[in-house]
Amino acid sequence: MRKRLLRQVVQENLATIDGRHPAVQRQRRESLRRWLRRALLLAIPGAFLGILVLAGLAAGLHPGWVLGKGGFSGESGAPAQIVPLVKPLPGRGSGREAGDAAISAQRFDAPRPLNRSALPLPVRTVVLDPGHGGHDFGTIGPGGLAEKDVALDIAFRLRNLLADQGFAVLLTRERDDAVALDQRAAFANACAGDLFMSIHVNWIPNRTARGVETYYLGPTDDPFLTTLATTENQDAGYSLSDLKRLLEGIYADIRQDESRLLAEAVNGKLYQSLAISNPRLVDRGVKRAPFIVLVATEMPAVLAEVSCLSNQEEARLLADTGYRQLIARSLFAGIVSYARTQGPRYEKGS
Amino acid sequence: MTDTDSILYVGIDLGTSRSAISASNGQRHVVDSYVGWPVDMVARKILKRSVLVGREALENRSMLDLRRPLERGLLKEGSERDAEAVRQLIKHLLALVGVSEDTRADTQVRAVVGVPAEALRVSKQQLRNVVKGLVDGLLIVSEPFSVAYAVDALLHALIIDIGAGTTDLCVMNGRYPTESDQRTLLNAGDWIDEQLFKLTQAHHPDANFSLFMVREWKEKAAFVGKAKAPVVVTAPVKGKPTQLDITEELRTACEGLVPPVAETMIDLIARVDPEYQEKVRGNVVLAGGSSGIAGLDKALQEALKEIGGGRVQAVKDPVFAGCDGGLAIATDADESDWEKLTS
Numbered sequence: 094m095r096k097r098l099l100r101q102v103v104q105e106n107l108a109t110i111d112g113r114h115p116a117v118q119r120q121r122r123e124s125l126r127r128w129l130r131r132a133l134l135l136a137i138p139g140a141f142l143g144i145l146v147l148a149g150l151a152a153g154l155h156p157g158w159v160l161g162k163g164g165f166s167g168e169s170g171a172p173a174q175i176v177p178l179v180k181p182l183p184g185r186g187s188g189r190e191a192g193d194a195a196i197s198a199q200r201f202d203a204p205r206p207l208n209r210s211a212l213p214l215p216v217r218t219v220v221l222d223p224g225h226g227g228h229d230f231g232t233i234g235p236g237g238l239a240e241k242d243v244a245l246d247i248a249f250r251l252r253n254l255l256a257d258q259g260f261a262v263l264l265t266r267e268r269d270d271a272v273a274l275d276q277r278a279a280f281a282n283a284c285a286g287d288l289f290m291s292i293h294v295n296w297i298p299n300r301t302a303r304g305v306e307t308y309y310l311g312p313t314d315d316p317f318l319t320t321l322a323t324t325e326n327q328d329a330g331y332s333l334s335d336l337k338r339l340l341e342g343i344y345a346d347i348r349q350d351e352s353r354l355l356a357e358a359v360n361g362k363l364y365q366s367l368a369i370s371n372p373r374l375v376d377r378g379v380k381r382a383p384f385i386v387l388v389a390t391e392m393p394a395v396l397a398e399v400s401c402l403s404n405q406e407e408a409r410l411l412a413d414t415g416y417r418q419l420i421a422r423s424l425f426a427g428i429v430s431y432a433r434t435q436g437p438r439y440e441k442g443s
Numbered sequence: 444m445t446d447t448d449s450i451l452y453v454g455i456d457l458g459t460s461r462s463a464i465s466a467s468n469g470q471r472h473v474v475d476s477y478v479g480w481p482v483d484m485v486a487r488k489i490l491k492r493s494v495l496v497g498r499e500a501l502e503n504r505s506m507l508d509l510r511r512p513l514e515r516g517l518l519k520e521g522s523e524r525d526a527e528a529v530r531q532l533i534k535h536l537l538a539l540v541g542v543s544e545d546t547r548a549d550t551q552v553r554a555v556v557g558v559p560a561e562a563l564r565v566s567k568q569q570l571r572n573v574v575k576g577l578v579d580g581l582l583i584v585s586e587p588f589s590v591a592y593a594v595d596a597l598l599h600a601l602i603i604d605i606g607a608g609t610t611d612l613c614v615m616n617g618r619y620p621t622e623s624d625q626r627t628l629l630n631a632g633d634w635i636d637e638q639l640f641k642l643t644q645a646h647h648p649d650a651n652f653s654l655f656m657v658r659e660w661k662e663k664a665a666f667v668g669k670a671k672a673p674v675v676v677t678a679p680v681k682g683k684p685t686q687l688d689i690t691e692e693l694r695t696a697c698e699g700l701v702p703p704v705a706e707t708m709i710d711l712i713a714r715v716d717p718e719y720q721e722k723v724r725g726n727v728v729l730a731g732g733s734s735g736i737a738g739l740d741k742a743l744q745e746a747l748k749e750i751g752g753g754r755v756q757a758v759k760d761p762v763f764a765g766c767d768g769g770l771a772i773a774t775d776a777d778e779s780d781w782e783k784l785t786s
Contacts, residue, residue, distance in 0.1 A: 094597060094617055095775060101619035102772065103780045106582055109567050110784075361629055365637070368699075376630055376703050 216432035218261040220286035222386060223248040224293040224396075227271025232296035234408035240294040241269065243411050247292050247399065250421035255428065278389035288355065288428060289394035291386050294411065295401040303404040304375030305367060307360035308396040309352035310387040351393040353379065354434070359397055359427030366423040367400070371410060393431075397424060449549055453578075454769025455536060455556045456586065457570075459513045460607030460632060460658075461732050462532060463763055465770040466540035473762050474498070474535065478528035479507030496535040501655070513608070530573050537577060553781055554578040555769035557586035559609045559627050580781045584772060586765055587613035588620055590730045593768030594758055599722035601711060603704060603743070603755075604765065605731040607632035610704055614711050614723060626711060630703045632733030635661055638696035639689070647687050652678040660689065666737040667698045697736050705746035712750060724753030730764045 223244035225231035231240025245266070252262045263284050265277040281289045295306070356379045364376040377398075387394045399420045400407045410416040452467040463473040474497035481487035486506035500507060512528035537543075542552055554574070558567065567583050574581055587602040591613070596602065598617040603610065610628040613620050640657045643650070656678065664674045674690045708727065715723050724747055729740055740755040747753035758764045 095592075098592075098597065098617075098619050099772065099776050099780070102582065102584055102588075103776065103784065105619065106784060109583070110571070357629065369641075375706065376628075378626075378628060378703070378707070 216260070216287045216428075216435050218263065218284060218286045218288075219255055219428060220263050220265065220281040220284060220289045220390075220392075221248045221251060222265040222277050222281070222289065222291040224291055225271075226266050226269055229271050232294060232402045234402035234411065235405055236408060236412065238402065238408060238412055240296075240402060243294050243402070243417065244292045245269070246414075247417050247421050247424070250418055251290075251292075251424050254421060254425040258425075258429070260428075274385045275389060278386055281390045281392065281394075286390075286392050288431070289386070289390045289392055290359070290424065290428070291384070291394070291396040292424070293396060293398050295398035296403040297401055298403070300403050300405070302375070303371070303373065303401045303407045304377040305360060305363045305400060306377035306380055306398045307356040307363070308380050308382045308384060308387065308398070309356040310349055310381065310383065310394065352387070352395055355393045355427075355431045356395040358431040359395055359424060362427040362430060363397065363399065363420070363423045366419060366426065367416075370416060370419060371400075371407065373406075399424070450551045450553060451540070451542060452770060452773035453537070453540060453542075453552065453554045454589065454766040454771070454773055455533065455554055456589070456763075456765035456769065457513060457529070457533070457556055457558065458606050458732060459511070459609070461762065462513075462536060463766040464536040464540055465763060465766040467770065467774060468541060470540040471763055471766070472536065472539040474532070474539070475501055476513050476532060477501045477504075477509060477511055478531045478535075479504060479509040481506055482508055494531050496532060526569070526573055529570075530577065533574055533577055551580075552578040553580040553582075553773055553776075555582045555584055555589065555773040555776075557584055557589045557765045557769055559586055559606075559611055580784045582772065582776065582784055584769065585611070585613065585620055585625065587611045587625065587730075588615075589766075589768030589772060590728065590758070590764045591615045591768070592771055593764045594728055594730075596726060596728050599719050600726040600728055601708060601723050602728050602730065603708065603734070605631055605700075605704075605729070605733040605736075607733060610700070610731070610733075612704070612707050612711055614715055616715070616719075623714070624711075626707050628703050628707060630700050631731075632658075632661075635665070635696045635700060635733070638699055639692055642692035642695055643687070643689055646689075646692055647678075647680070649680045650678045650685065650687055651680070661693065661696070662735075664693060665697050665733075665735065666694065667701060667742045668694075668738040670694060671737070697739075698742075700736070701739070701742045701746070705743055708743065709746065709750055721751065721753075724751060727753060727755040729755055729757040730761050732762055734758075734761045 223241070225239075225241035225244065227241075229241065231244070233239050248264055252264060255262045263280070263286065265280050266272045277291075295304075360376070360379050364374065368374045368376075382396075384396050387396060400411055402408050402411065450467075454465045456463045458476055460476055461473055462476045463471070465471045477497060477500040479495045479500035480493070481490050487493065490503060490506060495503060495507060500509060508524075510525055510528040512525040512532065537552065542550065556570065556574075558570065570583060571581060586606075587604045590604050591597050591600060591602050597615050600615045602613045602615065604613075608629070608631055610631045611625065612628070613625045616624065636654055636658050639661055640652075640654055643652065643657065656676075660674070660676045670690050673688055674693050675686050675688050677684050677686055679685065712720055712723055727743065727747070729743070734757055740757050744753065744755040747755070760767070
């Protein structure tokens with residue numbers, strides 16, 4: 094067993110040296126595919142189209158393969174031809190085995206990792222996304238407090254704090270409106286936001302559970318998170334034609350790394366600050382999940398679950414404006430902490 | 444060079460607070476992960492050195508540009524000074540086991556360095572760049588994996604490695620751990636220090652103390668559950684050395700670590716193949732420099748009762764378990780593998 098483990102360790106290291114995705118990330122692709130199959134089954138009306146897509150996923154959406162010209166043919170309803178980017182390497186193996194060997198040898202080549210310090214890009218524009226809105230209440234606390242209202246109030250408070258420091262701040266909604274997820278992401282992209290933060294309040298079936306957690310983009314094997322993402326991704330507004338672009342978004346490595354750093358900064362500050370007023374608060378940590386707003390935005394993006402409305406004590410705290418201001422201050426501290434690592438002149442939006 | 448007599452294998456645990464090294468020549472050392480450069484000519488003249496590492500740097504910090512270059516067990520990003528500090532730290536560790544510029548010509552150095560479980564690819568690449576020229580071959584492994592390797596807990600085991608910057612949890616399934624087998628929490632030794640600092644400050648507002656002092660108090664007396672004796676420390680109050688009872692503050696700070704670690708531990712076990720969950724529950728290994736909190740093993744064992752009970756055991760030598768595992772990996776790796784891993 095030790096020999097086998099050592100071989101795996103060496104392979105992992107060689108992948109890092111060569112700038113290739115390590116096996117871990119290839120496994121991520123597998124888990125993404127599993128998630129995507131589930132999501133597509135839920136989201137796409139029409140079993141025929143669903144079967145075509147699943148067939149496409151099983152055979153064609155392996156990285157390094159692209160949909161042929163025009164993608165899925167809308168007129169004929171038949172899938173376009175799937176074209177491999179790289180021909181399988183000749184070898185003793187045959188069929189799929191040889192193809193996989195070729196893929197691991199050639200197709201996963203990625204650009205060499207970039208030292209982030211080489212690009213000291215300051216954070217100037219922050220896009221805040223208060224979750225839910227309009228007919229979509231989000232979660233509702235024991236006293237009737239709705240997630241959509243809490244999220245909007247915290248976003249307003251956070252906007253003031255950021256604006257005072259010279260950041261340009263934009264909100265995906267400023268009223269109690271329902272805004273589709275694709276529109277939220279498109280808005281952030283169109284504004285050339287440097288950061289995207291979606292603000293939500295958690296609901297956990299175990300009513301005694303409480304805490305904060307922050308998500309960044311990535312597939313997950315966790316059934317709870319898959320369910321959560323499926324729920325949050327409803328009314329996404331995307332169609333099948335967006336599939337490939339969304340997939341590419343999930344595997345944008347450098348942005349994912351940046352999002353993770355942002356998530357860690359935000360979650361750390363949230364927990365540190367709130368634990369003082371809420372001593373039994375639990376740090377539920379930084380997690381990965383494929384929320385659509387994180388997939389479709391083009392800048393470092395996080396989704397913060399700032400407390401749990403399902404917990405009576407936290408619901409009571411969330412009803413208090415002082416506590417919501419504290420949450421906004423914590424999110425602000427997290428953003429500033431991350432921004433300081435990006436460039437020397439974040440302060441005045443310079 | 445192929446003469447095995449001239450090859451030195453080393454395992455290095457590069458920690459946020461302390462770094463340790465084990466070498467195939469039998470030497471083992473641990474140093475505080477601090478590096479400092481004299482701030483001016485006067486300091487340089489007094490210290491008679493161009494760079495200080497470890498405890499020596501900490502003790503002379505008033506005269507130094509002091510760096511703690513590892514954040515959460517990884518090189519801090521964006522600062523050349525911190526990259527240089529890590530290089531100096533590794534150079535110092537190698538010097539402690541007998542590797543110097545004079546001996547480098549005759550000795551090939553092959554190193555295994557442990558990093559946090561969820562270290563980014565970019566961070567590993569940075570580490571490779573930093574050690575260039577210091578070692579001839581470098582293998583980077585997940586820290587809990589090297590602990591598992593050291594204590595031979597490679598199958599049906601859960602490793603909890605509590606350091607200063609991170610707590611790494613990793614299920615060993617007889618394969619090199621993947622992301623789904625591992626978790627990294629930021630609740631670790633430094634986090635306890637911060638909590639203890641705040642709590643003590645709140646309870647003794649007139650007392651004057653630093654984070655360094657708080658860290659030492661914690662290291663001497665950390666506990667969860669029932670205190671064996673009151674924890675009394677000395678700190679100046681308006682300049683006068685005064686005894687402060689920090690028993691409750693220390694308990695609260697240390698016990699804050701239990702819920703996130705217990706929750707993550709249970710979460711990871713719940714993901715193990717049901718057939719093997721009982722075995723994993725019975726083989727939870729506690730390691731890392733911050734794992735020496737009295738009663739922590741019992742508290743986690745208590746938490747395991749929620750899912751049917753189990754056994755949590757602390758390793759005998761938590762400071763060196765990681766680098767001993769690294770050394771074992773280094774010596775077990777094939778010659779052909781090392782040739783591919785030339786740094």
